[in-house]
Amino acid sequence: MENLTRADVMWRAICNNDATADGQFFYGVTSTGIFCRPSCHSRLPKRANVRLFNNADGALAAGFRPCKRCRPTGTIVAASEWVQTIKQIIEQHYAEPLTLSELAQRAHGAPFYLHHVFQQQTGQTPMAYLRLIRLAHARDLLTTTDQPIATIASACGFQSAAYFSTQFKQAYRQTPRQFRQQC
Numbered sequence: 001m002e003n004l005t006r007a008d009v010m011w012r013a014i015c016n017n018d019a020t021a022d023g024q025f026f027y028g029v030t031s032t033g034i035f036c037r038p039s040c041h042s043r044l045p046k047r048a049n050v051r052l053f054n055n056a057d058g059a060l061a062a063g064f065r066p067c068k069r070c071r072p073t074g075t076i077v078a079a080s081e082w083v084q085t086i087k088q089i090i091e092q093h094y095a096e097p098l099t100l101s102e103l104a105q106r107a108h109g110a111p112f113y114l115h116h117v118f119q120q121q122t123g124q125t126p127m128a129y130l131r132l133i134r135l136a137h138a139r140d141l142l143t144t145t146d147q148p149i150a151t152i153a154s155a156c157g158f159q160s161a162a163y164f165s166t167q168f169k170q171a172y173r174q175t176p177r178q179f180r181q182q183c
Contacts, residue, residue: 007052010025010027010038010052011047011050013025013038014027014038014044014050015044017038017039017040017041018038018039019038019039021038021039022037022038022039023037024038025038025052025053025054026038026052026053026054026055026056026058026059026072027050027051027052027053028050028051028052028053028059028062028064029045029049029050029051029064030049030050030051031045031046031049032045032105033063033064033065033105034064034065034066034067034108035053035056035059035060035064035065035066035067035072036067036069036070036072037067037070037072039070040067040069040070040072041069041070042067042069042070042110051064056072056073059072060073065108066108068082068108068109068110068113069110069113079117079120079121080121082107082109082117083117083118083121083122085107086103086107086114086118086126087129089103089106089107090103090126090129090130090133091133093106094130094133094134094137094156094157095134095137095155095156095157096157097157098130098157100114100115100126100127103126103130114126130157131167131171132171134156134157134158134167135156135167135168135171135172137155137156138152138153138156138158138164138168138176139168139172139179141155141156142176142179142180142183143180143183149161149164149165149176149177149180152164152176153165164176
């Protein structure tokens with residue numbers, strides 16, 4: 001007969017998405033900073049990245065965020081509220097290199113699910129919204145400052161002045177230089 005530790009039994013429950021273990025313990029994943037119920041159907045983490053907790057409060061106190069999929073705290077955040085949070089993150093961090101994975105981490109969700117919910121609620125992808133925010137800020141800077149276009153591109157989070165010019169022209173049907181001359 002196998003001699004299993006409590007941690008081994010818990011790990012098996014996580015691997016098997018065992019709903020009967022829900023409420024007995026919670027697990028946090030150090031690589032994502034998220035904690036779940038044992039029955040959560042999220043991707044199985046590496047065992048070395050798992051921390052076990054007796055209750056959700058312990059996971060929260062350790063700095064883990066509740067999973068959006070299994071909702072281990074029992075609170076349900078409406079999709080529209082989550083999308084508002086995602087928009088705020090984009091609006092506050094638009095100048096930074098912001099990938100879908102980084103956005104998902106900041107919004108406490110999985111990248112694919114975040115993309116799905118955001119597009120369902122807004123009709124556009126999170127990256128398309130990020131592009132619109134960046135372009136709006138660039139447009140404001142073009143009209144209110146005489147900074148070089150490359151400086152504006154960088155300040156608004158674009159990879160390069162050439163990429164910025166291409167994106168600007170697609171959105172506004174003129175180059176940043178032409179836009180500035182008309183203002």
